[in-house]
Amino acid sequence: MGYAMVMGEALIDLLEADLDGEQIYRQAIGGAPLNVAVGVARLGGSVRYAGALSGDVLGERIAAFLDDAGVDRSGVRRVGVPTTLAVTTFEGAEPTFTFYGEPPSYALLGPDDLDTAAVASASVLYTGSICLLREPFRAAARAAWATAGPIRVFDPNVRPTLLPGAADVDALRDLVEEFFATADLVKLSAADAEVLYGEPDPARAADRIRALGAGAVVVTCGSRGAHVAAADGAAMLPAPSVAAIDATGAGDSVMGALVSRLLAEGRPDGLSDWQRHVRFALAVAGLVCERKGGATAMPTPPELTTRWGALV
Helix, strand or coil, rough: EEEEEECCCEEEEEEEEECEEEEEEEEEEHHHHHHHHHHHHCCCEEEEEEEEEEECHHHHHHCCCCHHCCCCCCCCEEEECCCCCEEEEEEEEEEEEECCCCCCCCECCCCCHHHHHHHCCEEEEEEEEEHHCCCCCHHHHHHHHHCCEEEEEEECCHHHHHCCHHHHHHHHHHHHHHCCCCCCCEEEEHHHHHHHHCCCCCHHHHHHHHHCCCCCCECCCCCCCCCEECCCCCEEECCCCCCCCCCCCHHHHHHEEEEEEEHHCCCCCCCCCCHHHHHHHHHHHHHHHHCCCCCCCCHHHHHHHHCCCCCC
16 A cells, blocks of 8 residues: 545634534634545555645644644645634535635645655545645646656535636636546535536536546535446445534545545446445545534544444
8 A cells, every 4th residue: 555645725624613502613623635634544544745834823733633643744835824714604514614814824835845756656646625726836736746656636625705706617617627637536526516517417517527538536415425437337326324413524534535445455447446435435424424524523444333334
């Protein structure tokens, strides 16, 4: 088993909560790529994180959290701006994010900070999410993506609050399709597909992305499960029944689980392998939804076995 290189943002989520009838905000370490990195590590995979962390007290907490989770942060650049905050509000279990901090601390990793030899040696390379909206991170991600060797996995992780107009959506679509075209795996949510393509049918969205060149596409659909499309077919897989309290990080846990399977088994042979991996990932996400969200919700194999029994 090799290691995964995970590139992207780390930040602090302020999660809306109720305490004795008073609305408060609970601090949690987050950022979709950080969640993915922690998810892989918790599942037993070796993972290196490449991103920018502030040198402030919140950045120090994120760095300590990565260390405690077993994530190698040798690819981290420390920067002298305040840690970005994501204020998270809820309708039911589904989160909405508003971001504070300019320039964003998470987007300051540039191509000169990238260890391309470490990227080339990785078994899996993950990038995506909101850090791609800003330079210099976008240039670093492009440089990593152009490095031959690893299985490439990508998640657009669309945040509508960062896309105020139609032109912004068009620009994001052009950008993520650049990565879709050479990805071995694209994971996105049904909500992402709606924003990018106005497409409510996950099967049609997956077909459109595969037509661009992606090897396999997984579209998560919340409690309905996930649609998976590969070169030899497609299928809709149901999600396990859970008592969801917080869906923050659920999609990231799907990606973390898929990356962990790619590390353990290499490139899938076809749809049957992808279905097996997605069933596992949905079980991981189901348990995450039953916990307070964010990186701390990512489970370990014993926790999964306790909740679900033997997993295929």
